[in-house]
Amino acid sequence: MTGKLSLIGCGPGAADLLTLRAVQRIAEADLILYDRLVDPEVLGHASPSAELCYVGKQCTDGGRQQADINTLLREALAEGRRVARLKSGDPMIFGRAAEEIAVAVSLDAEIEIVPGVTAALAAAAESAITVTERAELQSFVVTTGRSAEKDKEPDWAELVKPGVCVAFYMSVAQAWRIQTALMARGIPGHLPADWIENVGKPDCRWTRSRLDRLALDAREQGVKNPAILFIRYPLSAAEAEAALPVAERV
Amino acid sequence: MTGKLSLIGCGPGAADLLTLRAVQRIAEADLILYDRLVDPEVLGHASPSAELCYVGKQCTDGGRQQADINTLLREALAEGRRVARLKSGDPMIFGRAAEEIAVAVSLDAEIEIVPGVTAALAAAAESAITVTERAELQSFVVTTGRSAEKDKEPDWAELVKPGVCVAFYMSVAQAWRIQTALMARGIPGHLPADWIENVGKPDCRWTRSRLDRLALDAREQGVKNPAILFIRYPLSAAEAEAALPVAERV
Known part of the structure; x- marks a missing residue:
């Protein structure tokens, strides 16, 4: 009588960016695990008999750590409960999904992953x-400024190539290092860079910048996480750069 | 009295992967433009008075081309209509959104983009x-096997790096070229490669392969578009490769 784990993508904040499937799975759950990035309105889809459990683990807000979440999950599944684990955004993008899937697999529990925005x-x-x-941007990359282990930080300059748009998650603190790492490899400082804070929330804010002003603009405008940073390198920008005399490049 | 354009991401096929916001915008529209990848059930959310217009342009199915879609859009917006342009998946990922946004901008029409799965x-x-x-996969890339201009095909080997998972859209016909382009640059042939066809549909199928069997498995299993190809290059695979004597690598 092992339970069922639904890992549910709840979108980036706005309650109406939930999918119909997510609404249904939330309504069916016995136990709902959520964190602080999930809109409170989303919890309104829960059954009145469901248990709601806050497992926020952002920064030092006193929430549980991942190991505690895994323990809670293990106990609930062993009791045969239907667990809805709510994730902001999509569960597979920086959602630590692999660890929670492994818990369910170890108990031979049913697993369903509901993708999200x-x-x-x-x-x-x-x-x-x-x-x-x-003909301008053929690939789209999502990456992160934070990494699990400091010595294995993504090599950002390997990702920002002509024809690519890169979205950096949770990267405000790394703005200066991203800027210098990219410019040191010859990526043009005039490339557009845009910060979007509090996506899907009423206080969403868009700060336009460029690669060579990235850290300065972030500081002057007081940009804070959760924020997405877009850096776009259109093919035409790379061609224009290549057409310049060497002394005038970047 | 210029109209409103809603570019609506409808998810990858399953009608219950529509967001609540998408359902609402479809219900409010006067004119709905859709193509063959959108689930027919999605159209059930339309108002009875709405006009539904098929603008499919996949392959040679007799649908309209993008220029015709733009003309249709221009006329409808100029008449002050609320147009819902349904896109499979998310409008910003290979959805030709820029061209349709430009039409609306040129008419000073209201524009709303509803993100999707x-x-x-x-x-x-x-x-x-x-x-x-x-600690294994820090970045996620979406790219395409098809490009707008043949001479500007993405350089796939520049995208498949240690710590990266790459999703290729619409790449069945390029399987052999992707395989050889990557292996020619020393990317290990044993990396996992997975085809997922007809995502979100009842006939969804998952074919497991590896980089050095990619094209063979696709042919033998009869893999067809629409399909997503995942190639994952975990950091641990790169470390294991680097630890091998040179003669045994790849």
Whole structure:
């Protein structure tokens, strides 16, 4: 009588960016695990008999850590409960899904993953920033400023290439390091860089910048996480750069 | 009395992966433009008085081309209509959004973009393939096998790096070229490669392969578009490769 785990993408904040499937699974759950990025209105879809459990783990807000969440999950599934684990955005994008899936697999519990609207695409929609564009931007990358282990930080300059739009999650504190890492490899300082804070919330804010002003603008405008940073490198920008005399590049 | 354009992400096929906001905007529209990848059930949310217009442009199915869609859009907005342009997946991912936004901007029409569940994330959810993973996969890339101009095809080997999961859209015909382009640059042939066809549909199918069998498996299993191809390069795989004597690598 092992239970069922539904890992549910709840979108980036706005309650109406929930999918119909997510609404249904929330309504069916016995136990709902949520954190602080999930809109309170989302919990209104829960059954009156469901148990709601806050497991926020952002910064030092006193919430549980991942190991505690895994323990809670293990106990609930072993009791045969239907657990809805609410994730902001999409569960597979920086959602620590692999660890929670492993708990359910170890108990031979049923697993369902409900995909959601990831924050970068909601940010693109709010600002009308096109993350792919015919003949200009052929690839779209999501990456993070924070990494699990400090010595394995993503090599950002390997990601920002001509024809690519990169969305950085949770990168405000790394703005200066991202800027210098990219410019040190010859990526043009005039590339557009845009910060979108509080995606899907009423206080959503869009700060336009460029690569060579990224950290300065973030500081002057007081940009804070949760925020998405877009850096776009259109093919035409790379061609214009290549056409310049070497002394005038970047 | 210029109209309003809503570019609406409808998710990858399953009608219950529509967001609540998308349902509402479809219900409010006077004119609905849709193509063949949108689930017929989605159209059930339309008002009885709305005009439904098929503008499919996949392959050679007799649908309209983008220029005709733009003309239709221009006329409807100029008449002050509320137009819902339904896009499969998310409008900003390979949805030609920029061109349709430009039409609305040129008429000074109101524009709203409703983000949706993109096909790669739905494919990841169906197969429980984690596209980011703590200390293993720090970045996630979406790219395409097809490009607008043949001479500007994405440089796939520049995208598949240690710590990255790449989702290729519409790439079945390029399987052999992707495989050889990556292996020619020393990317290990044993990396996991997975095809997910018909994401979000009842006939969704998952074909597991590896980089050095990619094209063979696609042909033998009869993999067809619409399909997502995942190639994952975990950091631990790169470390294991680097630890091998040079003669045994790849």
